[in-house]
Amino acid sequence: MYDVVVVGGGTAGCAAAYTAGKLGLKTMLLEKNIHLGGSITSGLVIPVMYSGKNQINNDFYNILIEKLHEIGGQITYQNNKGWFNPELCKIVLDNLMAEASVDVRFSTFVYKIFHSNRSLKTLYINTNILSVYDDTIDIENNMLFEPIETRYVIDTTGNCEIGKILKCNFLENPREYQPMSLRFIMSGINLEEFGKWLLEIDNNRDVTTVEEIAGQTHLSTAYTWDTDKHWALAEIFDDAVKNNILKDTDRNYFQVFTIAGMPDSIAFNCPRLVLSLDPCDTKDISKGVKTAREAILRLSNFCKAYFPGFKNAYISNIADMLGVRVSNRIKGKYVYKLDDIRTGKKFKNPAVISNYPVDVHTAGKNTSTLSFTGEYQLPIESLLSDDYDNLLVAGRCVSAEYMAQGALRVQASCFSMGEAAAKFIKSNIA
Ligand SMILES: Cc1cc2nc3c(=O)[nH]c(=O)nc-3n(C[C@H](O)[C@H](O)[C@H](O)COP(=O)(O)OP(=O)(O)OC[C@H]3O[C@@H](n4cnc5c(N)ncnc54)[C@H](O)[C@@H]3O)c2cc1C
Structure with a gap:
């Protein structure tokens, strides 16, 4: 018992x-x-x-x-x-x-x-x-x-x-489900280089922060396609959509954080799926993860093309669970x-x-x-x-x-x- x-x-x-x-x-x-x-x-x-x-x-x-x-x-x-x-x-x-x-x-x-x-x-x-x-x-x-x-x-x-x-x-x-996200990690990043660049292009410390902890660079930044806020990364995302590196919907929500004990890696709180999918329906989940993994590849190519420090970066982990809100x-x-x-x-x-x-x-x-x-x-x-x-x-x-x-x-x-x-x-x- x-x-x-x-x-x-x-x-x-x-x-x-x-x-x-x-x-x-x-x-x-x-x-x-x-x-x-x-x-x-x-x-x-x-x-x-x-x-x-x-x-x-x-x-x-x-x-x-x-x-x-x-x-x-x-x-x-x-x-x-x-x-x-x-x-x-x-x-x-x-x-x-x-x-x-x-x-x-x-x-x-x-x-x-x-x-x-x-x-x-x-x-x-x-x-x-x-x-x-x-x-x-x-x-x-x-x-x-x-x-x-x-x-x-x-x-x-x-x-x-x-x-x-x-x-x-x-x-x-x-009736509309909240969007789900499939999070992923990229590694092989020069965080010092990326962090320096971020601080130069974004002076909004509610969005972008960089901190040195125990000799390692940690950082966080974000961007969404919402137009009621000014995002420092907006022009970069616009350009990537124009050049077909990203789909318009890929940029609906983008957020990154460094990770304790992973000195060359970043965790992505995206892609966020704009499809209205039932988080308990296996058919919807199957569609969602496939769509999200395609977006992850595009987001990875985008980061490598536009962000300093990403020359040698690669996708090192894709979540094995869709993020359900x-x-x-x-x-x-x-x-x-x-x-x-x-x-x-x-x-x-x-x-x-x-x-x-x-x-x-x-x-x-x-x-x-x-x-x-x-x-x-x-x-x-x-x-x-x-x-x-x-x-x-x-x-x-x-x-x-x-x-x-x-x-x-x-x-x-x-x-x-x-x-x-x-x-x-x-x-x-x-
Ligand atoms: C995309 C996204 C981003 C988020 N970002 C943040 C953030 O940055 N910070 C934050 O604090 N929160 C964030 N949240 C919210 C938070 O992560 C979750 O809401 C919270 O972790 C849910 O906790 P839980 O215990 O309810 O479920 P979970 O942590 O998901 O745990 C459920 C567990 O049950 C297991 N399970 C399921 N079914 C069965 C079964 N039948 N039998 C046995 N085991 C089973 C699963 O495998 C899992 O281990 C985010 C959520 C999402 C979706």
Whole structure:
């Protein structure tokens, strides 16, 4: 009998499992891939966005910072400690789960769930690699499956996969999906040369920053096709489109960051797909990744043609997961509202405190939202399923209105949600 099974070893799931294990709960963590980290590692989503100085439930985030730093996988850039190395993150997360005695199962899925009334009882998981599945199999009497009894389940799959098979109530999404992105890394870059050039052409320090850390150049810059803002890189992108090096849509969103412990590399927060694709539909995902990989090749050629320091640069990594900003969100005991953010509403049991803006992407020009608010709190009730008493969610599938989720989905808040979910379970079991 486990106290808690965490399904999905990504951003929120790792925080949940580590915290549960450290609190003495018998914890299992199920992950479909062969490494932990989710968006951070599979999606190459780095850095963690700064979310204010009054964050709570951030013990896991702090230990991750510390352990990554010890092996050269973390830097503090422009006062943000969340600049991580995605590959080293995989190793640190393995170690942290071992330290917290978490039973981690990779390549593992849930095939069947037994519940009585409002309570989940047993999850059937695969014990063998299972790449073909036949639903006529008698799962209960087949050696390929193992029954896992548990008191609580935390769904941290991003898309709320457990909620999906349990037919939980979900919150409504607008008809247009938020664009997804397929992030990638280029290496072989002379960052010193690129950094010097960037500082010369862009004096907007809200957009372009360069900092020397431990003898290495770190930097960040951005450009979008939105015309309501002046971008220093605009003319360069215009020229590349004119010369057919880029398609017009390739330049809808461009953002780059250097990476801790990778002195010649840059992580790209693009290409962002302007196609309206369903992030849970396999046909749409297949179309999306193919389209995105074509764009990655064009963006790489563009960088080599236009940016100083890119003479010997090459694509060194393409994310193995499409970056999904929002998909299924569970209906929880409390549906968090945009107004709660705007008014900074206080709650008795906050799971998250953050000041990250409402950040909702759209495919069109000048239509995305990046709206700064003050500090706000998310209540624990937004992590509790309305349909099942021992099911919690954490991460981007949180019970929040569409626009409010746009503020909550960043990694710092996902860490806090995971940690808060584990603490809630501990306080209910004790
Ligand atoms: C393009 C893009 C850029 C972003 N940029 C930033 C940024 O710069 N900084 C920032 O802080 N945030 C950023 N975000 C937001 C942030 O990265 C994510 O919202 C957040 O990491 C989601 O965390 P999660 O735990 O909900 O999901 P994930 O981290 O995606 O974890 C889900 C995990 O569940 C696993 N899983 C899924 N289904 C199953 C299953 N059935 N069984 C077992 N395991 C399963 C997955 O493999 C994965 O490991 C960005 C998001 C996107 C899409």
